Amino acid sequence: MNALTGKERSLFGLPMPLIWGYIATLIFMVGDGLEHGWLSPYLVEQGLTIQQSATLFTAYGAVLAVASYFSGVLTEAWGPRKAMILGLVIWLVGQVLFIKFGLEQHNYAVMLPTYAIRGFGYPLFCYSFLVWVTYRSPQKVLATAIGVFWAAWIAGLYVVGSYFPAYMIPKIGYIGLLWSAVAWVVVGGLIGILVVKGEVGERSTKPKETFKSLISGLTICVENPKVAIGGIVRTINTTGIGALPIFFPLYLNSQYGFTTEEWLQMWGTMWVANIVFDIVIPWISDKWLGWRKTVMWIGSFGCGVMTLVMLYTPQIFGHNFLMLTIAGMLMGAALTGYVPISALVTSLAPDKKGSAMAVVNFGAGLSYFIAPALVGAFIASIGVHGVMWVFAILYFISAILMHFMKLPAEEKREQAGGLAGNLAGSAKG
Template identity: 50%
Template structure:
């Protein structure tokens, strides 16, 4: 069995951890496709529902930033345990107090508490991987993480809910999330074989050291501008995906697709994504992390984003063509996977702080994507929004020219000089 796992780039000692993450994220994501409509059926307005999810996203962004530094200070296991406890507390309070009374003033803080949980759990495990995996297999290991993360959050959780809702009902389906997160956490934290005895336990001898490292989770983006650029690229990475869910369903149905067909097309996007998370992790280790993100990620997403609009616009409700385009976009989103190997490698002595900046980008994408829709769709329409996303993906490809490992600096120092001239005093 160990030989089989090693051949696919999955270390046997960490294998249980990936399974645990998948189960945890399945519990976290089981309400994604239906909670908003359920709340509106219970009397909330569209604006109130949007506010609830916006604040939840803000909480998740903060937790995503904290995950790296807390994993560094406390160790991954302890940081993941905190994430589990926050998720359980938030779920219990949200269901018993918030949903029971349908009181938005209670629902917002309790659901946000739940939102603090999953980034601390999942992204702390990602930090664990960056310390444990050998550098020549790091992108592959990161690819396995994103495979487990996306499979649980976007596929298995939704698939489970499609059956559970008719049997358990909405409230009991939400309660069942605790079963998956507890089981996943038990596997990832307590049964995972890798002994992560806090490698940095002697690093923080007093409170001043802790405070200093917390601030490092911000200052490192300015001390090492490449890490700050990595945050921008990571924000762009999933901004389009989060923005699409706001306006693409209505657009696709305007074209002539049924709601069921759109859901199947959207499902194809994420099914493709989870498998290409693995493929591009391996490609990144072979071809190069920087090149994979630049060409397959940035340029690939730019092309497939434009195609996502223009193929239905010109061909009408062609289900096969739209499904292929969606699958291509999902695959290209996965090509950003090596970024999670590249950025922490830029700060080998402060990987947790570097990952905090990268995770902040992941959280910020939940704001940037929908915000672009809200600001521009009224004046520019769907095509205008599509071109904004397309331009952003091309920008991310351009920025990858400057996010290079130290061993590449001699041959690419001219590129960095160009960047310094472009951004002036922001690059030191």
């Protein structure tokens, strides 16, 4: 089952089941993201070191990376609904154990595995839905459909997930806020499970075929190296931005006096800008600029520049909330340039979209392992400045890698243009 029929289309060529799935993603990610902007500073205040906090997020990221990979292949092997149910259940179990026996008991040994377990949750739920989106969206609006998914994902994780804590922490406290996350995830999870129906291709229940599905994300990287490059680019995409909450608010507070509330407000506003451009940039990419050039220039090069702007803005302007917020908004806009990477990679493997998405999703999850690992490894030796430069350089490397991500049609056009040029040169000679 691929693109939907005309009778099912509703908004921007997208069917209502997808629209409800986007809403479910938003609500689910609110619950998943309520601690994202403040957990690291909170743990440091409770007596942990930055390195211990980074290790916690590294363990979470490692599990998240594995779950992100399996979200693609399990969606093809089991169907999206079963994968989403599994993600919902695991998230709830991990959250309850993390709060009750980890945070409330101030037990780091329990925090580490339980927070990591929770990392299985949202990739299996949200990324399985994203695979469904890639199969069921018309090709001509594929980047737009993926952009709407990321807009919903970001609206939940970073926007509501930032503003809601900023408002509610003084009222119900940090632990109360984490318990409220359970309600958000249950509501979003039930909506998603109810609206996502059908499969994403031919499936087999035979163990041998299921095993083939599980390793298909590995074999496709050998068969089609461009898919592997796309996975690397997707990893870089959220490595830099995913690391910021671990150390940057502490840096802003200690050096320039920014409070946690100011950080959360700036962080949320940055993602509001991202949501706006999550719709605009993919549409421009679909219509004019092209997927590869959008990722190369707006996403990769743009994020490299804006990472440095984020670093040097407080040094130039001091404790200036407005200027830092403007820098954050520009960073949020630049990040949307990466949205077409999913459309590009799946188009490189049209008959194995689930396997291709497994690679892309694995890259997305892997970034949440690499980001805190880099912070933990280098923050003590090269400091905030050095770490920010490392992330900026990674973004610039991403731009270079995109040079090799040409679709077959683009390569044919370039070859035809080169041939025509050679013929014209020969004629003149």
